[in-house]
Amino acid sequence: MGRKKPATGGPHRVRRVAFYVRVSTEGQARVQEGSLKNQEQMLASELRRRNTGTPWGRHVGSYVDGGFSGSNTDRPELKRLLADVERGAVDAVFFTELSRLSRSLKDFLNIFEFTQEHNCDLVCLKTEIDTTSPFSNLVVRILMVFAEFEREITADRIKRNAYERSKRGLAYGGFEPFGYRRDLEHKGRLLIDPEEARLVRQVYTTYIRKRSLLEALKSLRAKHDHPRIQKLSRNGIYGILTSRVYIGIREIKNNGTVEEVTGAWKPIITTKTFEQVRDILSGNGPGPRTPRHNYIFSGLIRCAKCGRKLQGKSGKGRSGQPRYYYAHPGRCAEGGLHSIEADDAHRLVEEWLGAIVRDKDRFVDLAENGRTELRRKLRAINRDLKHLDHEDAALRKRLADATTQSLSRAGSATEALREKEADKLLEQLRANEQQTEQLRAEAESLTAIADTSDASLFRDYSERIKRFEKLSSGQKCRRVFDLVQSLTLGEQSLHLELVHPNGRFKPEALSILCDTIPLPGILLLKSKPFLRRLYQDENLSARAIARRIGVGSSTVAVAIHKHGLASETRRDIKRPQHVPFGYDFKNGKHVPNQKEQQVIRTVRQLRSAGLSLRDIAAHLNRKLVATKRGGVWDSALVGRLLGRSPNKPRS
Ligand SMILES: [Zn+2]
Structure with a gap:
């Protein structure tokens, strides 16, 4: 300021x-x-x-x-x-x-x-x-x-007033409930609106007949063109069906407890009907079930830090809108990203798929990277095979020794022991053979994959991707395993591997086509730990963060607010209002920042050499030296820098 x-x-x-x-x-x-x-x-x-x-x-x-x-x-x-x-x-x-x-x-x-x-x-x-x-x-x-x-x-006065009024059964502030009109002569009392009350009764009877919120909703919408009915959602119907207002009861919610008093209005629904509905509802489940969402990547998407699978979840956002996301089961022990919105993940991957199909050069580059990776893997397998071969030879020799010895000393007391040892050796040999076979098969398929030509790979992938793009999201859920090998959610990126034309292969799947999709800045801002690290630990301003991740600084400011980081900073860490240039604020103290101290020295030298403040500012801007707030220099800022003692921050 x-x-x-x-x-x-x-x-x-x-x-x-x-x-x-x-x-x-x-x-x-x-x-x-x-x-x-x-x-x-x-x-x-x-x-x-x-x-x-x-x-x-x-x-x-x-x-x-x-x-x-x-x-x-x-x-x-x-x-x-x-x-x-x-x-x-x-x-x-x-x-x-x-x-x-x-x-x-x-x-x-x-x-x-x-x-x-x-x-x-x-x-x-x-x-x-x-x-x-x-x-x-x-x-x-x-x-x-x-x-x-x-x-x-x-606020305090209103709260106390409202409680006193509600104890007398008087109506809620705000909008009157559907089915009622405010009584203009008696404040707090409600009168039944005959037309709306009829509709409320319809909601109840329709639900009793259909026994399903969705079916009831469809039927009501078809029959009534009253705007309130047309605008009604599944949750809206649930609200009407469970509101005790309609049996003349005023509920007073106070710190998690609910008090009931007789309302200052007449009921629209009989208690019997209300209870009948409640029984059907409880038979249907505890509450309104959240609408189904197609979690296309369920079972595919994992945490990059701990490797656990993320689960498709749903919940209500701040605005009350349902949101769908893939989330970590519980907290990540390694500090991985907690969740990603399902639609964001779908969009990122589908955009990537679309881009790959349309950009053959990029495709070829990625395939080449994949090949390099496959060859590296192949070399490792071949090393293992060689090792197994040596082991095999050694085992055979020991087995031969054991057999000849036991033959020459037939009948001795150690014979049983020798036989046991021979059995063990044979077992090891067999295990070795199995492993060798497995690795050979893997090496073979890897070689085949690495040797596939770009042209045929591209043809194959584009066909499959285009087919996938045309599917409905329900179908995508089922078919995605034919296309996507794995998805890994890192802190700032989503790593994607595609299934090879020859199919998913095990163990340790390795794809010829994989890529790391950076998460856009706007998504990064949804992660509180990420933002906290930049804002509190690295002490960057909203503007500097904005520049780093490529979004507007007001967006960052809003995100900082949303996550409650601004108030946290002021509460938890004693941070001064202003950290002067040349210093960092660590553990409650000003600590000189060597780089910035050097800048200050340079500025002093330039000044004593007779440069104007404006020229010095221009010089700093040319050298891409950022101000404390991550902005550009002007003469006023340079002047302030010079006005300060070089060694001590102003208190
Ligand atoms: Zn994790």
Whole structure:
């Protein structure tokens, strides 16, 4: 924070202004002042006001998050806005009040810093925040402390109030349940909506008749074109069938326990029907079964670190959407990647397959690599064979000795012993022979594979891949074993081996066609351990991480937030707000960074040689020296570097 903005453009620059507008779900849209339309109008009139006289700015877009809470930054339009700020497409962001942008101090300060970094101003109508004013840093911090304080108090009050009301059986806040209307004369009471109530009863009776959520859903959709029915999902039906609201019961959930009181409304469903449905549901399984998903790579995909197979799993994501992934059974003892989304894995492999079919040069290169690997393996087998041969000769000699000796000393006390030894030797010989045979067969097939011509390999693989591409995902599940030999999920890549035209061979399958597919940056960010290593252990900034893995830095910032790494850092490791250039922060202490110290010395020498700050900055940028934040140098940064004592970091 506190970085001076370089003066881009003159005083008459017309700023590109974006409006940010947000309401949360809780019926706020209806409150006049808070509504989306209203917020936008207020922002537009503010812009008009500023535009009287000299043109101040022009509206380049509105970013509207309807139905999102301000307590985190997980909002699509906000992300889009920040991405546009990062691109340099926005010079100022207007919003009506602080809570629209963020309800958390931490988030706001992050956004604030981010926009400052990208020379974008924040203009808040209600609190006179206007980062063109020099007070902004101070004012913003103070205001945000108050905003968060107020929010905490309000949240607490609302919670206590809600509990008191619910004890009296009064209705839930938010939307009324399907089948009911709010009683406008008695707050908290519900009235039955006859038309919707009829549909709720239909849901119950249809399910009792069909005994299957999916079948009931199909039948209901076919019969009723009420939008709520058309939009109903399997889980939605399950929700209606298990909601005690419909038998007139108010449930109060509190820290994992559920209290029941009589609701301030009339039931729609009789207890008998409700229980009948409950019995059928429990016969069908404990809950709504998750929809089937085709885990194409089940049984094929393994952890690169410990070699265990990953299992196809499903669960609900943050947004409540079901997600499907291949996951480690439990934690990986070796610290391997925990999971990969099934669709990501499928897409990566299918894209790779498509690319191979269409790029013969690449195919030939990979096949050549495969051949080299096969020949290496062949040499190893031949060494083993030679070794077995020697062993065989030695065994035979010992056997011959044992036989002649036992013949010459027939009847002696040691005869039984000798015979035993001979038996053992014979057994070893047989085992040897078996192993030799096996290795010979393997060597033969390896030679055959290594000797297959590129042309015929390419023809064969492309035919099989094209056939595979046309299959439905259910069919792919069954046929994938004919095509893919193995998949190994490493920390930053997915290793893939294809089955040879002659079929899968054992043991220790080795493919002539294998490749390592790097995981795209956006997937790497899904791994918390990976991100933690870069962000906390290596102490890289979001921007430096972004550069390293090739994604936008706001994406990285969002991921850091999502994994809770930002708050972890502040809580667990005492990290100073600012690690000066020339130092690293390790184990709670500033430690000189030799490389960066050398840069500082160079900068001093250049300065005493009479170079301007700007020239020094240019020099550093030419030499590809990165700043602490992984960015480029400017004269202000160089000046700050020179202003510091060379040996000690500022405290
Ligand atoms: Zn593992």
